[in-house]
Amino acid sequence: MTKTYEEINEKIGKGKAVVVTAEEMIDVVRDRGVAAAAREVDVVTTGTFGPMCSSGAVLNIGHTTPRMKIQRARLNGVEAYSGLAAVDLYLGATQLRDGDPRNDAFPGRFEYGGGHVIEALVRGEGVELVAESYGTDCYPRRKLETTLRLQDLRDAVLVNPRNAYQNYNVAVNAHGGREIYTYLGVLRPGLANATFCSAGQLSPLLNDPRYRTIGIGTRIFLGGGVGYVTFAGTQHDPHVPRTAGGVPTGGAGTLMVTGDLKGMSADFLRGVSMVGYGTSLAVGIGVPIPILDEELALSTAVSDAELVAPVIDYSRDYPENHPTPLAHVTYADLRAGSIEVLGRRVPSVSLSSYALAREIAATLKAWIGAGRFSLGRPVEPLPGARAQEGGAS
Amino acid sequence: MAKRTLNKDQGACVECTACAGQCRFGALSIARPGFTVRLDVSKCTECGRCVDACGYRALGLAAGALERAGAA
Numbered sequence: 001m002t003k004t005y006e007e008i009n010e011k012i013g014k015g016k017a018v019v020v021t022a023e024e025m026i027d028v029v030r031d032r033g034v035a036a037a038a039r040e041v042d043v044v045t046t047g048t049f050g051p052m053c054s055s056g057a058v059l060n061i062g063h064t065t066p067r068m069k070i071q072r073a074r075l076n077g078v079e080a081y082s083g084l085a086a087v088d089l090y091l092g093a094t095q096l097r098d099g100d101p102r103n104d105a106f107p108g109r110f111e112y113g114g115g116h117v118i119e120a121l122v123r124g125e126g127v128e129l130v131a132e133s134y135g136t137d138c139y140p141r142r143k144l145e146t147t148l149r150l151q152d153l154r155d156a157v158l159v160n161p162r163n164a165y166q167n168y169n170v171a172v173n174a175h176g177g178r179e180i181y182t183y184l185g186v187l188r189p190g191l192a193n194a195t196f197c198s199a200g201q202l203s204p205l206l207n208d209p210r211y212r213t214i215g216i217g218t219r220i221f222l223g224g225g226v227g228y229v230t231f232a233g234t235q236h237d238p239h240v241p242r243t244a245g246g247v248p249t250g251g252a253g254t255l256m257v258t259g260d261l262k263g264m265s266a267d268f269l270r271g272v273s274m275v276g277y278g279t280s281l282a283v284g285i286g287v288p289i290p291i292l293d294e295e296l297a298l299s300t301a302v303s304d305a306e307l308v309a310p311v312i313d314y315s316r317d318y319p320e321n322h323p324t325p326l327a328h329v330t331y332a333d334l335r336a337g338s339i340e341v342l343g344r345r346v347p348s349v350s351l352s353s354y355a356l357a358r359e360i361a362a363t364l365k366a367w368i369g370a371g372r373f374s375l376g377r378p379v380e381p382l383p384g385a386r387a388q389e390g391g392a393s
Numbered sequence: 394m395a396k397r398t399l400n401k402d403q404g405a406c407v408e409c410t411a412c413a414g415q416c417r418f419g420a421l422s423i424a425r426p427g428f429t430v431r432l433d434v435s436k437c438t439e440c441g442r443c444v445d446a447c448g449y450r451a452l453g454l455a456a457g458a459l460e461r462a463g464a465a
Contacts, residue, residue, distance in 0.1 A: 049407065051448065107445075185411050186446050193414050270407060272448040280448075282407065337423065349414030351448075353407045354428040 001039050002293045005377045008042045012374050017042040019368045021361040022202050022289075022300055029301035038297035043368055043375065044289045046207050047221070047360030048199040050352025051272045051280040053183065054162035054234060056092040057118050057261055061129065062154035063087055068141035073131040074098065075117045075148075082131070086139055090159070091117060093271075093281035103276060107181045113279025116271030118158075121150045122223070123266045156261035158223060158269075162233035164285050166205030166253035167240075169312040170196045170329060170348070172341060176315030181276020185351055187314055191341055194311065194348040199357035200304045200331035204287035205255070207300045209247045211238070213289050215378025220257065221286030221364045224268040226373070227259025229287075232382045247302065249328060250310045253382060257285065268360065284356060286364040290375050304331035311341050397454040399437045399444075405451035406430060412443035412452055 011017040018041050020028060025044045029037045059080065061070075069086040073079070077097040080089035093115040102108050120127055131144040150156055171184035172194045180187050185195040200206065208214045218229040233254025240252040268284030291297050310325035317323050329339040334348045367373035399420065408429045413421045420437040421430060444452045 050409070186415060186442075195411070195414060270449060273450065274448050275445045282449075335428075347414065349410045349423070350428075351409055351411050353409045355408040358428075 001035065003042065003291065005290060005292075005375055008290050009374045011042055012368055012371055015369070015371045017368060019043045019045060019365045021358070021365055022046045022207050023358070023361070025297075025300045026201065026303050029297060034294050034297050034301075037301070038291055038294040041291045041297065044207065044291060044300040045286055045361045045364040045368065046199075046202055046204040046289065047284070047286040047357040047364065048164060048203050048352060049268065049284040049356035049360060050197050050282055051183070051274070052160060052163045052283045053094050053280045055158070055160040055281040055283055056090055056114060057121075058155070058157045058159050059089045059091060059153055060155040061087045061089070061148060062152075064141055064144060066141045067139045068131065068133050068144055069136055069139035070131045070144075071133045073129065075127050075129055076112070076120065077128075078112070078114050078117050080114075093118065094278050096279060107276030109275060110273045110278050112273070113271065115279050115281030118261070118281055119266050119269055119271040121156065122261060122264050122269050124150060150262055158227065158257070158259050158261050158264065160257050160283065162235055162254045163257050163283055164204050164233070164255045164287075165198070165251050166203070166209070167248050167307070167309055168196065168198050168251050169318075169323070170194050170309050170334065170339070171314045171318075172311055172326065172346060173315045174313040174317075174326060174342070180315050181274070182314045183274060183277050183280070184314065186275065189315070191344050191346050194334075194339055194341070194346045195351050196309060196334050196348060197351040198309065198331070199352060199354060200307050200335065201302060202354070202357045202361055204285065205253045206247060206307060207302060208287075208289050208296070209242070209245070209299055211253060211382040211384055212296065213292070213378070214255070214287055215381040217376050217379040218287065219373070219376035220288075221284070221360055221367075222257055222259040222264070223261075223284055224265030225259055225263030227257050228376065229255050229378070230258045231256040236383060238382070238384050243306070243308065245302065245306060246299075247307060249308050250325070255285075268356070284360050286360040288364060288368060288373070288375055304335055307331045309334065311339065397439050397456060399432065399434055399439070400453050400455050401430070401432050402451045402453070405449050407449055407451075409448075411446045411448065415442040415446040
């Protein structure tokens with residue numbers, strides 16, 4: 001029994017598509033079997049929400065009178081890259097506000113950065129732009145100070161080079177003599193705590209581990225609005241060792257995503273301040289997976305008990321770029337609150353929000369169920385895994 | 394020592410649970426199966442570790458009722 005994108009989209013258009021979340025699909029396959037699930041379910045929705053540092057926004061402020069070719073620009077004191085055409089800017093999530101003391105007084109607070117500016121724009125708040133230039137015959141203006149709101153911008157596009165990592169490290173502090181401050185949170189010495197950052201069984205690429213349906217052109221939930229997968233994300237690596245079920249056992253595939261910032265919500269785009277580390281942007285992403293056949297029914301029924309992540313020491317091994325796993329642990333154990341590492345029980349907590357991941361998957365389910373979100377067939381697949389690695393196609 | 398009270402800004406909180414991982418006293422814990430953050434201020438020792446751990450500035454230690462009343 002197979003289905004096509006066209007058949008599923010026709011059912012979505014008629015309001016007759018059967019849509020379940022990736023959590024619900026676990027029960028459907030367990031109760032009804034893979035074959036029945038493949039017949040009866042049309043779409044499985046996924047979700048994830050967490051800090052995704054490789055994120056930012058392309059902002060076109062519109063031409064000024066007289067015209068200006070911006071050479072340097074700051075938005076609420078945060079530098080935006082302006083080495084583009086005259087009034088195009090790229091505001092990165094981790095760019096810090098000028099004058100931030102960084103880690104001079106360790107650990108730094110990192111109160112405000114590019115991610116916070118993006119959140120402010122999406123909230124509809126005014127953002128102060130200060131721009132400078134050297135002036136040319138065709139772009140004579142040299143200085144601009146103004147307040148911008150999202151609706152004032154000619155174009156505002158979220159352009160995130162690497163989001164939605166397919167699996168990720170569990171961080172611990174195994175060798176440090178003090179607390180360490182990382183992008184995976186505050187880690188106490190002596191394996192006192194562990195942090196992780198994946199939605200596990202709800203995570204998009206863990207439900208389509210061989211990238212059969214998530215590819216270039218896939219339409220997605222992005223930051224509360226509609227976006228697209230525009231390419232493989234930077235550092236996309238499909239060749240990470242996989243389980244017998246074909247699921248990577250560590251960080252593997254990634255997505256480059258894009259969407260109109262004007263359609264997004266601050267509920268799903270949030271500036272983040274990580275003590276001792278820096279700023280970021282927490283991004284909400286949901287990807288629909290069409291159930292074209294039994295293989296996809298099976299892969300979308302994967303549960304936290306079947307998904308493993310590597311435990312990495314962030315006090316020595318990660319910074320020295322020798323991230324040899326101390327252990328592999330299941331997301332079921334991580335989510336339950338403790339894992340075993342080197343013979344010790346270590347409490348574990350998530351840095352991504354499972355509650356919001358659920359909300360995203362449920363929202364996407366509602367959009368599709370209401371016929372207002374159809375599936376985009378990828379125009380190209382993401383680079384895939386070699387056949388010899390865990391049976392991936 | 395002035396009494397302070399741990400406040401959680403529900404609008405700012407994304408329920409990531411990072412704060413619960415820093416609390417050694419049970420004041421912040423994970424409510425399952427919803428995976429939301431549960432706050433019990435009666436167990437809070439005002440250590441402030443959770444405030445540092447929150448990337449969303451959803452937690453703060455503010456002057457409590459006694460201090461505001463000038464009785465602390």
